Structures are given as structure tokens and as C-alpha cells.
Amino acid sequence: MDDVLGNSLQSIFDLSSSEDEKIVSLGFMDLLGVQDLISPPFLEIMTAAQQVPSLISSQVPLTPPPSKKMDSFEVINQPATPNSSSISSASSEAFNEPVKVDDQEENQQKIKKRLKPKKTNQKRQREPRFAFMTKSEVDHLEDGYRWRKYGQKAVKNSPFPRSYYRCTTASCHVKKRVERSFSDPSIVITTYEGQHIHPSPIMPPPNLGNSHLSTATSAMPMQRTPPNYQQHLRQQPFTDSLRPSNFGHNMGSINNSFLHEKRICTPGAGPSLLEDRGLLQDILPSYMLKEE
DNA sequence: CGGTTTTGACCAGCGC
DNA sequence: GCGCTGGTCAAAACCG
Numbered sequence: 568m569d570d571v572l573g574n575s576l577q578s579i580f581d582l583s584s585s586e587d588e589k590i591v592s593l594g595f596m597d598l599l600g601v602q603d604l605i606s607p608p609f610l611e612i613m614t615a616a617q618q619v620p621s622l623i624s625s626q627v628p629l630t631p632p633p634s635k636k637m638d639s640f641e642v643i644n645q646p647a648t649p650n651s652s653s654i655s656s657a658s659s660e661a662f663n664e665p666v667k668v669d670d671q672e673e674n675q676q677k678i679k680k681r682l683k684p685k686k687t688n689q690k691r692q693r694e695p696r697f698a699f700m701t702k703s704e705v706d707h708l709e710d711g712y713r714w715r716k717y718g719q720k721a722v723k724n725s726p727f728p729r730s731y732y733r734c735t736t737a738s739c740h741v742k743k744r745v746e747r748s749f750s751d752p753s754i755v756i757t758t759y760e761g762q763h764i765h766p767s768p769i770m771p772p773p774n775l776g777n778s779h780l781s782t783a784t785s786a787m788p789m790q791r792t793p794p795n796y797q798q799h800l801r802q803q804p805f806t807d808s809l810r811p812s813n814f815g816h817n818m819g820s821i822n823n824s825f826l827h828e829k830r831i832c833t834p835g836a837g838p839s840l841l842e843d844r845g846l847l848q849d850i851l852p853s854y855m856l857k858e859e
Numbered sequence: 860c861g862g863t864t865t866t867g868a869c870c871a872g873c874g875c
Numbered sequence: 876g877c878g879c880t881g882g883t884c885a886a887a888a889c890c891g
Contacts, residue, residue: 716864718883731882735862744882 698758706730706745706755712763714743725749739764 701708707730714732722729727747734741741761748754 715862717885719865720881720883723880729881742882 696758696760698756700748701755701757702753703755704753706747707732708745708755708757712736712741722746722749727752734763736763736765 707714713735715735716730716732718731719728720731725746727749729744729746732743732745739761741759741763743760744756744758746756748756
């Protein structure tokens with residue numbers, strides 16, 4: 568079942584990399600605003616992230632699908648420019664009846680609007696992505712930001728549709744996709760794309776009584792832990808590359824704050840586990856840990 | 860009335 | 876080249 572889940576997720580997220588062992592990412596940590604804690608050697612192997620010209624500095628690649636290319640890591644150094652998308656006039660309409668110039672222009676503008684920006688030898692730019700699984704009843708988890716749904720698609724091999732959301736804040740182009748795991752419908756898979764450039768609009772200010780929380784959030788100025796997650800959910804940042812070999816020594820510096828947060832999130836979790844596993848426990852699904 | 864959701868259509872990329 | 880799939884657009888519907 569784990570395999571099924573893993574495979575399906577591989578197809579779900581194209582957080583791919585070309586080299587299994589090399590790509591390591593801090594996506595989740597990055598979202599939490601702790602990317603400045605990355606050690607230099609760690610950065611060196613984040614080849615993909617280095618290519619990204621945006622303020623995003625990392626992403627969490629899942630197990631790279633062998634057939635996939637570095638799609639999500641493709642980088643376009645210049646903004647895709649709508650290169651006038653040479654649409655050669657809607658011939659049928661023009662043929663059938665004389666269309667007013669205004670109408671023609673209107674039509675062409677409509678068509679242009681729908682056309683993606685012309686690319687010249689370049690793939691569409693994509694923000695680094697970060698995905699995690701959450702056990703939750705509701706599909707759209709409150710994470711402190713305001714989202715506007717802009718699409719929904721049926722997912723292949725899954726009865727559950729995938730929803731597409733955009734951050735409603737102007738000039739913030741963060742997107743997220745939400746879907747349920749086919750193999751475990753109780754799990755919601757959320758994929759973030761991009762990074763918020765603004766504080767959470769609906770989160771209360773920090774330091775409101777909960778010293779633990781303030782400790783945990785102090786390291787993440789822009790991305791605070793979703794309240795719902797803290798109360799009800801068990802976050803499982805979904806990553807295959809965050810395995811101990813990559814993870815342990817690189818993440819040690821941020822262990823404290825993150826572990827702290829986790830204790831808040833899941834008071835039911837055994838303290839011994841947390842102590843034993845540390846951050847790893849927070850990141851890796853339990854079944855992965857058991858396999859170790 | 861403004862913002863959000865729904866939903867069908869369109870486009871790009873990829874595999875065969 | 877064709878078909879499939881993911882991602883996005885945008886008009887209409889919905890909602891507070």
C-alpha cells in the first residue's frame with residue numbers, strides 16, 4: 568500500500584529531479600521560513616534550487632519519477648513574454664460572414680488571452696513546489712492565507728478531484744493544489760507552489776499567550792503554522808529525499824523550533840518518539856520510520 | 860455588488 | 876501526429 572501511495576504521489580507531484588540522491592530540499596523548512604539556516608554544503612547540492620531565479624530557494628522533490636524530466640526545475644531566466652502569439656485569424660468565421668473589424672479584434676484578443684505566453688526554446692516557468700500530506704476530513708485546510716479556487720480537475724486513477732487555488736493577495740502568486748490520496752482518502756495532499764511574499768492576512772499576531780507557539784513561529788516570519796494543523800492535524804511533509812542521510816545533519820540546526828511546534832501540533836504523540844526521532848519524526852511518515 | 864466557486868473549454872507537454 | 880493528462884482561463888452562478 569505504501570508503494571501504491573508512493574507511486575500515485577509520484578505521478579501527482581512532478582517534484583522531480585534527475586538525480587535521486589543528490590537533490591535535497593528544504594521545501595517544508597523553506598515554507599517555514601528557515602532557509603537561512605541551510606548550511607553551505609547543503610546549498611551546493613540543491614542544484615535545482617539554485618537555478619530558480621525567484622525568491623524561492625528550495626523545494627522538496629519527491630521520489631523522482633524516472634520517466635520525468637526536470638520539469639518542475641525548469642528555469643526560464645526571462646519572463647515569458649507574450650510574443651504576440653501570431654494567431655492567423657479565425658478563418659472560418661471570417662469566411663462565413665463579414666465580421667466587423669472590432670469583432671475580429673475582439674476575437675483575436677480573446678484568443679490571445681487564452682494563449683499561453685509564447686516561449687522560445689523554453690519551457691514554462693514553474694515555481695518550486697512543496698507538498699505534504701495531512702490527515703484531515705476537510706479538503707481545503709485553513710493555513711492562514713486566503714485562497715481563491717481557480718480550477719478543479721479529475722485526477723487520473725483517483726476518484727477524488729484535484730483543486731487548484733491561488734493566493735488572493737495581489738502580487739503574491741503562490742498556488743496550491745489540494746487533493747485526496749487515492750489509497751488513503753483520509754489523507755489530504757497539499758502542494759504549494761511558490762512562496763508568500765506577505766504575512767498571513769488572517770493569522771493573529773504572534774506572542775498571544777502561547778509561548779510555545781511563539782517560539783515555534785519565530786523562525787517563520789511569513790509562514791506560520793496553520794492553526795487547524797496545530798489543533799487537529801498531523802502534518803507529514805511529503806518527501807522522499809528527506810531521508811536521514813540527507814536530513815539529519817543538515818537539519819539539526821532547526822530541530823528545536825520545529826520539534827517544538829510538533830509537540831504543540833500533536834500532543835498525543837509519544838514524547839519518547841519525538842525525542843528519539845527528533846525532526847525526522849516530524850517529517851517522515853510513521854511507516855517510513857518503522858522501516859528504518 | 861464584490862468576491863468566490865463552479866465548470867466547461869482550451870492549451871502545453873509528454874508518451875506512444 | 877495523435878491522444879491523454881495536467882494546468883489554467885474565464886464566464887456564469889453563487890454567496891454574504
